[in-house]
Amino acid sequence: MKSSTLGLVTAGIVVIAGITYVVYYDYQRRKNPAYRQQKSKEKKREIKQAIKTNKQDTLSTIQKVLDLVAQDEYPTLTEEKEAYFMNQVSQGESLVAKGETYYHDSVLPFYRALKVYPKPLDLIMMYQKTVPDAIFQMIISIMSLEQKKMQNGFYEQFPPKSTFVKLAELPSLEARDGDDKQSFRRGLVVDKDIKAGEVIYTETPLISALYPSFEASNCHFCMKSVTMSSIKVACTNCNNVIFCSTECERQGQKLYHQFICTNDKFKASTVGEDFNNYCGRNNLKYPQMIARFLASMVEEEMDDKQTDQQQQHYSSWDHIERMRYLESLPTENTVQEIEMIKRVLANKVPGIDKFLTDDIYLMLRGKLAYNSYPIPVSSAGSDNGVRDGQAGMEEQYRQLPGMDTKDVAGLALYKISTYIGQSMENPNVKIIFAENNNKLSVVATQDIQKGEELITDYVVPL
Ligand SMILES: [Zn+2]
């Protein structure tokens, strides 16, 4: 339940809703002053009715609506969405007005309205107050079934077939307290036979960050060391970051930098500078990565509107939500970090103030600590940045064999490679960075048979 609520909240925060809907409900309320009184009488009648109602009817209505909305195509333009929403809601309401016989028929239009509403959770709360309880309960059931369907569908689409790896349900090694039920975990298995030495797949990060002291010498996006001879592209608006190519600049700007650039070539953002200075002073990457992750969610949401709706689209949140994490307690520093991120993103990420609670921040931080891999300092560069000692707060990550902390230029989180299993005794793959940037390759160190789990020998963060 917790995860589905979060999903809804995040789906809602990044869209600025027009005031049309609010105005509509307010209008309804004022137009009909007896509304509330009527509702309570209605409620009593409903309870009696609910007992009589055949459960089978409810189930078949739920199934029918699920099937129909799965085939629906919804409008994408704001004005069309609003018109569609109004139309569905008024259909639903006129059916309700015709009496209990039509309650089941009203579920479909009410649910369709929900599908285009930018803040579904808000609408659910409005439904709770305005529609008869029997209808409300059906809407809730359909929502949770759709959510489940989507969660199961995730592992059919991810990882992409082209990688020849799958996330299989494997028996969990951890015994669960107080029950003998076998539990499962998701493990990464190969979908074909692999020969020793073969590159199984490559992957670029979901999110990454350099140690602050490397920003002057490494690409802000792909983390490659930028030598004297290679192309350097500066950010047009700030002096804090460089890119190795115009393509890295374009992608880095689009995905997150545009949202958190300090803009100091023009009118510097002091909140942005404070945040950078804080991370620099303490040698931190995770607060930066979290700010970038939150910014990239907005970018994704904007991008999403242009993509095909028939293909179920999973967001970065859907990925990160499924990852395991290290639990931790709030400290003075985390409280300060949350405040800084909220200030940096205040105008760019609508709803950030409510969304970024202690719990969510610590969870994101814990996910980064448990799952991030270190990116090595490239051996190619002669003018590499120098690590400012190990002062400040050292963040945890999955240490890779043969890579000392002094060899680490930054950290990165990956969608697929997060699921690589861990064993010091029986590793069958190794992680390498063949292009001297943050693109990760998984290479077989022995023959691996189809269906076998991929395992490497990183140190598990504790
Ligand atoms: Zn680059």
Ligand SMILES: [Zn+2]
């Ligand atoms: Zn910039």
